[in-house]
Amino acid sequence: MRTIVIIPGDGIGPEITDxxxxxxxxxxxxxxxxxxTMGANALEATGELIPQETxxxxxxxxxxxxxxxxxxxxxxFRSVNVTLRRHFDLFANIRPIRGFGKVxxxxxxxxxxxxxxxxxxxxxxxxxxxxxxxxxxxxxxTAKGSRRIAxxxxxxxxxxxxxxxxxxxxxxxxxxxxGLFLESARKxxxxxxxxxxxxxLVDHMAMELVLDPSKYGIILTENLYGDILSDxxxxxxxxLGLAPGANMGxxxxxxEAVHGSAPDIAGxxxxxxxxxxxxxxxxxxxxxxxxxAQAITTCCNLVLSQPSNFTRDLGGKLGTKEYTKIFIKRLRxxxxx
Ligand code: ATP
Numbered sequence: 368m369r370t371i372v373i374i375p376g377d378g379i380g381p382e383i384t385d386x387x388x389x390x391x392x393x394x395x396x397x398x399x400x401x402x403x404t405m406g407a408n409a410l411e412a413t414g415e416l417i418p419q420e421t422x423x424x425x426x427x428x429x430x431x432x433x434x435x436x437x438x439x440x441x442x443x444f445r446s447v448n449v450t451l452r453r454h455f456d457l458f459a460n461i462r463p464i465r466g467f468g469k470v471x472x473x474x475x476x477x478x479x480x481x482x483x484x485x486x487x488x489x490x491x492x493x494x495x496x497x498x499x500x501x502x503x504x505x506x507x508x509t510a511k512g513s514r515r516i517a518x519x520x521x522x523x524x525x526x527x528x529x530x531x532x533x534x535x536x537x538x539x540x541x542x543x544x545x546g547l548f549l550e551s552a553r554k555x556x557x558x559x560x561x562x563x564x565x566x567x568l569v570d571h572m573a574m575e576l577v578l579d580p581s582k583y584g585i586i587l588t589e590n591l592y593g594d595i596l597s598d599x600x601x602x603x604x605x606x607l608g609l610a611p612g613a614n615m616g617x618x619x620x621x622x623e624a625v626h627g628s629a630p631d632i633a634g635x636x637x638x639x640x641x642x643x644x645x646x647x648x649x650x651x652x653x654x655x656x657x658x659x660a661q662a663i664t665t666c667c668n669l670v671l672s673q674p675s676n677f678t679r680d681l682g683g684k685l686g687t688k689e690y691t692k693i694f695i696k697r698l699r700x701x702x703x704x
Pocket of ligand 1: 632638
């Protein structure tokens with residue numbers, strides 16, 4: 368029996384986490400679920416944004432499924448997500464972007480996967496108030512950090528028979544920092560002779576993805592660009608409700624949707640749990656439950672092939688609970704087929 372740490376989080380987090388755990392339990396796998404807190408709800412209950420017992424549980428079980436969490440603005444709090452990623456050195460943020468079923472989208476064929484460096488860049492949190500009228504933020508890029516995310520992208524390309532990796536930077540302007548990221552990617556690329564390294568500047572890439580995303584597959588990039596391009600990617604496939612993610616380190620892996628806590632729709636049974644379902648599929652894949660992971664993805668396609676199954680964010684009418692019920696029923700059929 369293996370244990371997964373479950374962190375419901377804030378806003379719509381508890382609703383979509385409940386739905387996802389219900390979906391996972393329906394698979395009858397030898398998995399235990401241990402609940403822990405993090406974010407605004409944890410601060411209220413324990414006085415800490417990331418309680419020590421949550422850290423200890425993630426360190427012990429090395430695998431977590433996490434809802435979105437809110438970091439209170441002001442009060443000098445560091446982002447919960449950034450702190451967690453740095454604490455466990457979750458250096459690779461892997462975000463697949465795929466269109467499902469009949470969800471309205473600009474392009475039918477979108478199949479991207481973003482490998483985003485997750486611990487450095489402007490997210491390192493090194494800021495300085497120079498004067499009342501001036502503030503600085505320091506961009507940190509290291510060869511080690513750049514190489515290991517590049518290696519993760521190339522290893523994925525190799526395992527999935529892909530011909531190229533597209534590295535995205537602004538190395539023409541930030542010659543030292545982005546230059547180092549690009550140079551590190553080039554060095555890693557040499558070790559993979561069958562896979563091309565395509566180099567694109569981030570502004571151009573934003574336009575390219577909107578014009579024709581089918582030209583791209585694996586995107587390798589820095590922390591900030593990766594964050595922005597993931598939301599752009601989510602926009603290409605019908606919205607944030609469908610974009611999953613994984614934060615991978617050497618030992619620990621934390622799975623979570625790309626979207627945030629969406630406080631505007633929290634507690635109203637309006638949230639689309641699909642992004643967390645798909646994050647759970649990535650988790651099962653990581654645990655080597657390949658059949659079940661694939662079944663969740665297949666089920667997304669099947670369920671979302673019927674517009675009557677759409678949640679509100681996709682232009683439909685279903686609430687979180689009703690959608691989950693339909694999804695689980697269909698998942699059972701997929702697994703029994
Ligand atoms: P954060 O600052 O944590 O990123 P945010 O509210 O600025 O949070 P998101 O929560 O990522 O940004 O999402 C923006 C909007 O997209 C939400 O306000 C919500 O209306 C919609 N949205 C996001 N995720 C979902 C979802 N799973 N289901 C339905 N709508 C969603």
